[in-house]
Amino acid sequence: MKFENILEEINGFGPFQIVLLILLWTPRIVLPCHFLLNIFIAAEPPHHCDISTLDYEGLFDNLTKEQRLAVSIPARRDGSLKSCEMFAEPQFQLTDNTSNSAYLPTVPCQSGWVYDNSTFTSTLATEWDLVCERKSLTKTTGTIFFFGVMLGAIAFGYLCDKYGRKSTLLASYLMTIIFGFSSAFANSYILFAVLRFLTGFGLTGISINSAVLTIEWVDTGHRSLIGVMGSLAWSVGNMLLAGFAFLVTDWRSLIMTVTAPLGFAVMTWWWIPESARWLLANGKVKSAQFYLDRCATFNKRPKLSSKIKLDALSNIETQENQDKSYTYLDLFKTPKMRLLSLKTGIVWFGVALTYYGISLNISGFGLNMYLTHFIYAAIEVPAKLTIYCFLNIIGRRKCQAGTLLLTGICIAINIFLPKSLWHVRSIVAILGKGLSEASFTTVFLYTTELYPTVIRQNGMGYVSFISRLGVSIAPLILLLEDVWILLPQIIICCVAIISGLVSLLLKETMKARLPETIDDIEKPRKKDVCPHTVEASGVILESKSSTAETEDQNKK
Incomplete structure (x- = not known):
């Protein structure tokens, strides 16, 4: 007896599942708004030294505003004022615009x-003067946030299995709302960084539980x-974030704007069902019966006629859970598993760093940041549909190798293209962004098919941690533009190409029999191709179809 058989009786893809998906769309929409929020709240607007307090005994009285700036602040070659320097003394000879200021102190x-x-x-930069020698602190807030996401994945992964999906989801909602709104009222940089860390921690619970709940209530064919x-x-x-940022230009108001939709999520939380799979696995048959009957009623199907099936299934699920004793260490105990973990770790690190390196560097091509961000987000939709x-x-x-290698090639092309060819750079940049999203979509499906069933969740947890490490490093790599403006793009390009080449070392899994045990990896069978469903002796043996249903859970 399989849980999928029960779902077939009550309709595993009906109005109940559609409503559940719609209600969980709101919190999932909030995720990219926070994950990529640093692009806008940490933006560094044009600036120059404040000379309003300078007077030099009335010598400025007869000068225009432009002349005061010219004699006080050195100019760049393009005529714009330097951001972090001023003359030691006013250089009045510069008022005629013919003198050279290159060698003045x-x-x-x-x-x-x-x-x-x-x-x-x-922005954060204007609020706490995070410019010049303190410029790195704006990017550091993004890294701090993603460290919170990384630790939240470990914590909520455990809590969601121990205390259930629904209760943990509510805790995530409340935690994100409290710390999200609190960060908008922070009166110091340190307090803001701490609150953003806690906000990232809470958001991870939303990504994990919202994805898991939708998948655990749908039948295999529609996953x-x-x-x-x-x-x-x-x-x-992601597209809405561009609109919000364009309309709300104050960083505090923008944080509150992108956090506010979770209020609707809290109000509709009571309707969200607990996972019947989790309830049965933990021996809570009555609660599982309640939600399954509710699903059947909503889908206009008859309620389950007997609890015998649920009792038997609960015993099987509980026994299976008791027999599992695999840990993260099993990913590295045997030679081929160790090699598989190393390869997938490199690929995930490259995918995550490439995606966020491109996403967080939308001004790197000299385009309008709002329009660029919107186009970058919009290109993800056809990219996801095409890659499937x-x-x-x-x-x-x-697919995995191709998307990564082509992403690296797109970045390399834009390194050499002059900024005057902005239209060509725009097309190449948008194509690269779409390919990076396609690589992210592919890696979820590919990885679930590579790891054996008995350790698949541990494997996904491991690569998820590695990907978040790449995400945390991405903002710091962008800081290297101060060393050499092309250095961040060169690093991201190299990482994309290297991870793409490593993915070629992985085995193909299309139409292949999914590995069930570690022995299937260490001692692969000669014939591993089989249909997803095989009927033998009246018993249905179903392979677990691998999908990208947990994409938002691990990304973002």
Whole structure:
């Protein structure tokens, strides 16, 4: 007796599942708004040294504003004022615009900075003067946030299995709302960084539970469809972020704006069902019966006629859970598993770093940041739909390697293209972003098919941790543009190409029999191709179809 058989009786893909997906779309839309929020709240607007307090005994009285700036602040070759320097003494000879200021003595800004507020009313940079020698602190907030996401994945992964999906989901909602809104009122950089860390920690619970709940209530045949529909919430939220940031130019208001939808999620939480699979696995048959009957009623199917099936299934599930004793250490105990873990770790690190390296560097091509972000988000939709078609045509390995290598090539092309060819750079950048999203979509499906069933969750947890490590490093790599403006792009390009080449060393899994035990990896059978469902002696042996249903859970 399988849980899938019960779902078939009550309709495993009906109005109940659609409503559940819709209700969980709201919190999943919030995820990219927070994950990529640093692009806008940490933006550094044009600025120059504040000279309003300088007077030099009335010598400025007869000068215009432009002349005061010209004699006080050195200019770049393009005529714009330097951001972090001012002349040690006023250079009045520069008022005629013919003198050379290249070799005149300068000092750091003495009285703060003046910011251009035409694009942003306020950002972290303008709030706490995180510019010049403190410039790195704006990118550091992104790294701190993703460290919270990384630790939250470990914590909520455990809590969700121990205390259930529904109760943990509510805790995640409340934690994100409390710390999200609190961060908007932070009065110091340190307090803000701590609150963003805790916000990231809470958001991970939403990503884990929302994805798991939608998948555990749908039948096997529709998991891929639900996975794609659910992952599209990320793309929609990503596009909405560009609109929110364009309309709300104050960083505090923007944080509250992208956090507010969780209020609706809290109000609709009471309708969200607990996972019947989890309830049965933990011996809570009555509660499972309640939610299954509720699903049957909503889908206009008859309620389950007997509890005998549930009791038997509960005993099987509980016994299976008791027999499992695998840990993360099993990923490295045997030679081929160790090699598999190493390869998949490199691929996941490359996929995550490439995706976020491109996403967080939307100004790197000199385009309008709002439009660029929107286009970057919109291209994810056709990218996701297209890659699902190719996965079943050319296979997982070629898709994984191809998307990563082509992403690296797109980045390399833009390194050499001059900024004057902005239209060509835009097309190449958008194509690279779409390919990076396609590689992220592929890696979820591919990895679940590579790891054996008995240790698949541990394997996904391991690569998820590695990917978040790559995400945390991405903002720091972008800081290297101060060393050499092309260095971040070169690093991201190399990582994409290396991880793409490593993925070629993995075996193809399209139409292959999924590994069930570690022995299937260490001692593979000669014939491993079989249909997903095989009927023998009246027993249905179902292989677990691998999908990208947990994409938002691990990304973002």
